[in-house]
Amino acid sequence: MSVTPLPPIHGYLVVSTLLFAIGLVGVFARRNAIAVLLGIELMLNAASLNFVAFWRYRGGGQMEGQVFVVAIITVAAAEAAIALAIILNVYRRFKTVNVDQINLLKG
Amino acid sequence: MPGILEILLTPGLNELVLIPGLPLLAFLVIAAFMLRRSEGAAPLVLITALAGSLVLSIRALSFAGRQRAFTTAFTWLSSGHVTLEVGVLIDGLSSVMLVVVCLVSLLIQVYSIGYMRGEIGYGRYFAYMSLFSGSMLGLVISDNIVQTYIFWELVGICSYLLIGFWYRRPAAAAAAKKAFVVTRFGDLGFLTAVLILSFQRHGRLGWHSMFGFVPLEHFVNAGMLSSGVVTAVALLIFSGAVGKSAQFPLHIWLPDAMEGPTPVSALIHAATMVAAGVYLVARTYFFFAAAPVALFVVALIGVMTAFLAASMGVAENDIKRVLAYSTISQLGLMMLALGVGGYAAGAFHLTTHAFFKALLFLTAGSVIHAAHTNDIWQMGGLGRRMPITAITCLIGAFALAGVFPFSGFWSKDEILSAVWFSHIPGHMIIFMVALTGVALTAFYMFRLWFLTFTGAPRTEHAAGAHESPPVMTLPLLILAALSAGSGWLKAHVPWTTGGMAEIVRFGDTQERASTLVVGLALAAAVAGIALAWAAYRAHLIAPAAFHARFPWIYRLLKNAWYLNRGWEIFATRVVIAGSSVAAWFDRHVVNGMVDGVAWLSGWTGRRLRTMQTGQAQFYALILILGLIAGLVVLFSRDQSLFHLVAHRP
Amino acid sequence: MIGAIWESLHSGSLWQPLAFVCFAAIVLASGLLVVLSRNLLHSALWLLSCLAGVAGLFFLLGAEMLAAIQILVYCGGIVVLILFAIMLTHGLGHTDVRVANQQLLWGSIGAAGLAGVVLHLLSQESWTMGVAAEPVDVTARLADALLNPYVLAFEVASVVLLVAMVGAIVMARAEPE
Numbered sequence: 001m002s003v004t005p006l007p008p009i010h011g012y013l014v015v016s017t018l019l020f021a022i023g024l025v026g027v028f029a030r031r032n033a034i035a036v037l038l039g040i041e042l043m044l045n046a047a048s049l050n051f052v053a054f055w056r057y058r059g060g061g062q063m064e065g066q067v068f069v070v071a072i073i074t075v076a077a078a079e080a081a082i083a084l085a086i087i088l089n090v091y092r093r094f095k096t097v098n099v100d101q102i103n104l105l106k107g
Numbered sequence: 108m109p110g111i112l113e114i115l116l117t118p119g120l121n122e123l124v125l126i127p128g129l130p131l132l133a134f135l136v137i138a139a140f141m142l143r144r145s146e147g148a149a150p151l152v153l154i155t156a157l158a159g160s161l162v163l164s165i166r167a168l169s170f171a172g173r174q175r176a177f178t179t180a181f182t183w184l185s186s187g188h189v190t191l192e193v194g195v196l197i198d199g200l201s202s203v204m205l206v207v208v209c210l211v212s213l214l215i216q217v218y219s220i221g222y223m224r225g226e227i228g229y230g231r232y233f234a235y236m237s238l239f240s241g242s243m244l245g246l247v248i249s250d251n252i253v254q255t256y257i258f259w260e261l262v263g264i265c266s267y268l269l270i271g272f273w274y275r276r277p278a279a280a281a282a283a284k285k286a287f288v289v290t291r292f293g294d295l296g297f298l299t300a301v302l303i304l305s306f307q308r309h310g311r312l313g314w315h316s317m318f319g320f321v322p323l324e325h326f327v328n329a330g331m332l333s334s335g336v337v338t339a340v341a342l343l344i345f346s347g348a349v350g351k352s353a354q355f356p357l358h359i360w361l362p363d364a365m366e367g368p369t370p371v372s373a374l375i376h377a378a379t380m381v382a383a384g385v386y387l388v389a390r391t392y393f394f395f396a397a398a399p400v401a402l403f404v405v406a407l408i409g410v411m412t413a414f415l416a417a418s419m420g421v422a423e424n425d426i427k428r429v430l431a432y433s434t435i436s437q438l439g440l441m442m443l444a445l446g447v448g449g450y451a452a453g454a455f456h457l458t459t460h461a462f463f464k465a466l467l468f469l470t471a472g473s474v475i476h477a478a479h480t481n482d483i484w485q486m487g488g489l490g491r492r493m494p495i496t497a498i499t500c501l502i503g504a505f506a507l508a509g510v511f512p513f514s515g516f517w518s519k520d521e522i523l524s525a526v527w528f529s530h531i532p533g534h535m536i537i538f539m540v541a542l543t544g545v546a547l548t549a550f551y552m553f554r555l556w557f558l559t560f561t562g563a564p565r566t567e568h569a570a571g572a573h574e575s576p577p578v579m580t581l582p583l584l585i586l587a588a589l590s591a592g593s594g595w596l597k598a599h600v601p602w603t604t605g606g607m608a609e610i611v612r613f614g615d616t617q618e619r620a621s622t623l624v625v626g627l628a629l630a631a632a633v634a635g636i637a638l639a640w641a642a643y644r645a646h647l648i649a650p651a652a653f654h655a656r657f658p659w660i661y662r663l664l665k666n667a668w669y670l671n672r673g674w675e676i677f678a679t680r681v682v683i684a685g686s687s688v689a690a691w692f693d694r695h696v697v698n699g700m701v702d703g704v705a706w707l708s709g710w711t712g713r714r715l716r717t718m719q720t721g722q723a724q725f726y727a728l729i730l731i732l733g734l735i736a737g738l739v740v741l742f743s744r745d746q747s748l749f750h751l752v753a754h755r756p
Numbered sequence: 757m758i759g760a761i762w763e764s765l766h767s768g769s770l771w772q773p774l775a776f777v778c779f780a781a782i783v784l785a786s787g788l789l790v791v792l793s794r795n796l797l798h799s800a801l802w803l804l805s806c807l808a809g810v811a812g813l814f815f816l817l818g819a820e821m822l823a824a825i826q827i828l829v830y831c832g833g834i835v836v837l838i839l840f841a842i843m844l845t846h847g848l849g850h851t852d853v854r855v856a857n858q859q860l861l862w863g864s865i866g867a868a869g870l871a872g873v874v875l876h877l878l879s880q881e882s883w884t885m886g887v888a889a890e891p892v893d894v895t896a897r898l899a900d901a902l903l904n905p906y907v908l909a910f911e912v913a914s915v916v917l918l919v920a921m922v923g924a925i926v927m928a929r930a931e932p933e
Contacts, residue, residue: 002763007773007916009883012813014875017779019787019806021871026791028728028863029856034842036724038803040798045810050847056788056817057883060891067909070902073829074913079918080834084841085833085927092931099724102793106721728859731866738873 012053020046033087033097037080044076122163123179124431126205126248130212132239134234136317142230149233149706150220156214157240161209168202177299179250187547196250200389200454204247210589212240214582218469219370219432221579222476232368233274241266247386253305255387256301259347262380263290269375270367282363289360293350307336335397341394342388342400344387352384353436355412359671360665361435365427369472374425377434377468378461385441385457390449403531406446410537410544412439415668417547421554424663425481426471427553431738433507434464436548440522443541445607447534456518459593463506463515466586470500472558473579477572483558485569490560492572497560499587504556506590508549517594519545520628527624542631549635557643758852775816782809794855796842821895 021040026039036043048069091097141149161371184191211672216236223232242265246258264287270285348354353361364376375381388395388405413436420432431726437460444453473496478486490497506515523545526538574580641647666672719744786806793799807830814823891897902910 007776009777010878011804012781012817013878013883013917013933015783015813017871017878017920018784018875021867022787022791023785024731024863024870025836028724028800028866029860030791030853031857032796034838034845035796035799035855037838037922038758038799039829041803042787042790042806043828045807049810049813052814052817052819055819056891060818063897066819066822066894066898067901067906069819070825070898071909072158073825074917077834078916081920082927083926084837085924086843087841097845100722103721106719691771724857724859724863728863728866729869735866735869738877742873743879 009053009057012049016046016049016053017033017044019049031098031100033090034084036099037083037087040083041076044072048072057100112519116300122168123248125195126160126163126167126209127241127245129159130237130244131236132156134237136591137234142234150216152238153233153240154216154470155211155215156237157209158463159730160240160244163212164202164209166203167197168206170202172558175533177665191253192251193254194250197248200386201247201460203454204629205244207458208240208243208247208379209460211465211586212223212236212374213278214372214585215374215378215465215469218373218472218579218582219368220372221576221667222472223368226368228643234266234271236267236360236371236374239375239380241654243383243569244381252301252304252391255390256297259383259387260294260349262383263287263351263747265374266364266380270364271373273372274365276296276366279366279410282360286360286364289357292356293347295346296343296350297507300340300347301552303340303343315491321609337394338398339402341391341398344391344394345401345405348442349382350384350389352442353412354384354408354442355415355727356438356670357675358416359667359674361385362428362431365425367641369427369468369475372431373465373468373472376431377605378465379439381439381624382441382457383459383638385438385445385453386429386755387452388442388445389454389457391483392445395445400685402446402448404446406443406531409439409442409444409446412436413443413544414439414540414547417551418673419454419667420551422548422661423551426474426486426555426559427468427481429483429544429551430464430467430471433548433552436544437464440519440541440544443537444522444525447525447529447531447537449522449529452518452521452525456522459506459514459518459590461588462586462593463503463513466499466590467505467507469579469586470496470503471740473575474500474572476575477568478566480566481569483555484567484617486559487566487569488560488564489572493560493574495583496745499580499583500556500560502587503590507552508636508688509545509628510549510630510632511601511638512594513591516629520625523628524621524624527621529549542627545628546631546635553636553639554643555735556641561644579750585661603617605635641726644677772816776813779812779816783813797839800835800838800842804831807831807835818891818894821898833847869898905908 023039023042025044027036030036030039034103051065051072052071055062058065090102094102096098096102124714130153133153136152137149139145141152176208177574179194181193184194190250219232223229226232239262242258242261246255246262249255249258251545267283267287271279273279274283311553350357363383364374367376395405416432416436416439420429420436423432437456441453441456441460444450444456473493474486474489475481477493478489480486506513509515523538523541526534526541531537537702552754564572638648642650663669784805786802786809789802790806793802807826811826811831814820814826844910845895
């Protein structure tokens with residue numbers, strides 16, 4: 001296998017940062033609860049990308065980077081399932097999934 | 108400092124404690140056992156006690172004549188840098204005062220047996236009288252300012268209790284309250300002086316131990332005591348005296364105090380308690396001697412009071428009120444004497460006045476008893492029906508007016524001489540005013556005597572009056588003898604009239620006699636008597652015509668120069684206005700601050716409550732913004748990410 | 757010039773950065789469209805595309821197993837789940853209602869600020885890291901890591917999935933009549 005020069009790590013880090021910021025906007029500014037969930041998924045992926053980038057650029061010897069990404073994906077799956085179940089319940093109760101209309105904790 | 112047991116057991120010292128102690132003991136006995144009777148042994152207990160005190164006082168007097176001064180005390184209470192002592196002081200001034208108080212009180216108690224016979228509260232009367240006697244003697248014999256103040260207040264309470272003796276009468280209750288409140292006003296100044304002194308002198312508050320025998324000037328010059336403080340203390344002490352001795356402007360309580368029984372008026376409001384103010388000034392004279400401003404104030408107020416009160420006495424028709432104004436006026440003369448440096452003159456007049464004023468009040472009491480009225484216009488012709496009373500009253504009147512050779516002549520003459528020869532600014536004007544006061548005094552006193560004892564009886568009661576029983580006339584006779592004769596004391600027993608040490612110290616050694624002064628004084632007195640005779644006995648002048656021509660004078664004097672009204676306005680307008688300001692402040696500022704704290708909490712809560720929108724996205728946004736702020740702060744100092752992360756090898 | 761490009765393509769010296777740029781563009785563009793789409797279903801599908809792009813980036817970095825897992829689980833499982841949820845909550849019909857809430861401005865500012873701060877901090881560092889050879893036996897070593905040092909995490913992850921599954925079933929079932 002030939003040693004191909006990798007692009008410097010900056011690129012990956014910039015991508016992950018920007019992806020995270022995009023996901024953040026989705027979390028803040030969307031009314032639909034499922035759209036908020038999509039934003040969360042984007043953020044999780046940005047984190048995973050960070051981990052794998054650092055794994056590679058530290059030589060690829062220690063596997064912790066990848067193990068953590070496995071954990072992230074697992075948890076993302078579980079969380080998506082639970083979140084969607086909750087959204088279903090909210091929909092049944094409030095007849096809407098618009099997050100800004102669910103403010104019973106307002107004080 | 109010897110302990111109390113040592114004082115009681117040491118021969119000589121225990122006597123002195125008994126002087127006030129015996130009457131106080133009598134008080135306890137009477138209060139415990141004899142309150143319910145309306146006849147009985149209560150007066151005898153008191154008279155016995157007073158007789159004992161009198162004997163001891165005379166012994167003390169002879170002792171003081173031989174020595175300079177004698178004082179002893181034991182420490183009662185010592186805390187921090189304040190030490191309170193209990194002690195006695197015997198010198199010329201205090202020993203004379205003791206004898207006078209004991210003697211006059213004794214005679215008046217004898218008189219009271221007759222006067223108060225059959226009264227409800229007979230026992231209560233003598234209980235209060237014994238408490239008063241003990242307190243007054245305690246005041247005189249005290250050797251430090253705190254103890255004096257304690258007895259001062261005790262005497263005030265007894266005055267209140269005795270003025271309001273017939274408490275079911277609203278006028279009496281009101282008069283007692285007025286007396287107490289007005290004297291309290293003055294006592295506030297006295298207390299302030301006590302406090303200032305206790306801070307200044309760190310608890311060494313005895314009269315002689317306070318500054319040693321060194322004149323205060325030395326302390327002022329040495330910078331240990333500022334002259335401002337000395338003047339302030341002197342004036343504050345004087346304010347207590349102004350209240351207690353009914354000087355202008357706190358004189359308004361004394362005429363009303365005549366609501367009490369006449370023997371009370373005689374003892375407390377003529378002879379002894381009101382003299383306590385004069386006594387206090389004499390006692391603290393070393394302060395006044397070092398503060399010429401205070402002395403001038405004393406003299407000024409003294410002469411003003413003397414004149415004003417004499418003028419008010421002219422228009423009074425109630426026999427006791429005339430005598431009350433007379434007392435105020437004479438006390439003013441005593442203050443005047445002290446103010447111009449005539450320490451001995453003032454003290455001398457104190458003693459002579461005690462005798463003849465008590466005599467006059469007791470005769471008035473007999474007359475009131477006989478004629479069933481206080482109004483002199485409802486008397487008349489009592490001289491024929493009550494000869495002993497009339498003669499003794501006449502002697503007292505001559506003494507008051509200052510006619511030779513009665514005691515009042517000698518003491519008044521000394522005072523006028525002191526004013527004449529003094530160096531205070533305007534002393535000639537003061538002399539003139541004082542002289543006018545003397546003339547007015549003679550006038551109103553003889554107006555009183557003529558209207559009461561001469562002429563035809565104007566009512567049936569007056570016509571049917573008869574002489575008092577011997578238990579009442581005997582004290583009159585003794586007092587008359589004293590009023591006539593105590594003048595020669597000055598000439599032959601000089602050390603009784605005011606204490607050698609004080610005289611020597613305060614430089615009043617020259618008793619310069621001036622025939623001119625004597626002549627003027629005598630002339631003024633005779634003129635007053637003559638005018639009274641002309642107007643009220645020989646009817647050569649008609650008072651009614653005078654009233655018609657100068658109605659405003661009559662109105663002014665009858666209404667006591669509207670001073671009562673002035674105080675009333677002060678109390679209701681000024682004081683209440685001041686308190687409404689204070690009340691407003693309390694309600695709006697003090698309360699407002701408390702309410703304000705509560706309001707602030709509520710307002711803050713309402714503002715902060717808007718943060719709880721109940722929307723999770725809002726919370727997330729705030730979270731991220733906080734994170735950004737944290738990152739900025741964290742990394743603004745240290746630019747490197749890795750330096751904040753611990754490197755693990 | 758085409759010959760040079762072809763040469764570099766074959767020799768592999770150019771294709772890495774190019775591939776990186778392509779995949780990065782896919783990821784970012786899809787991400788933006790996820791957030792900005794008015795249609796929720798379109799958003800979900802753009803998420804699919806974004807995740808695929810991320811998988812491509814994983815491939816480029818040499819984590820093949822991870823890329824596969826990413827596609828299988830994320831794209832194949834989670835996005836499908838989301839599509840079901842969209843249909844169950846009738847999120848489809850409201851295309852004319854506004855999509856963003858009142859926090860759009862401040863949310864964007866916040867996100868942009870965070871990105872700015874982090875990028876600034878990143879630019880301060882000099883990322884000199886030794887670039888080693890292509891890692892070998894990645895999958896085998898991943899498996900070894902999961903089953904030896906991190907077996908606890910592995911087992912716990914499976915428990916988490918079980919619990920989540922049970923919980924989701926319980927929560928999502930229809931209320932008993």
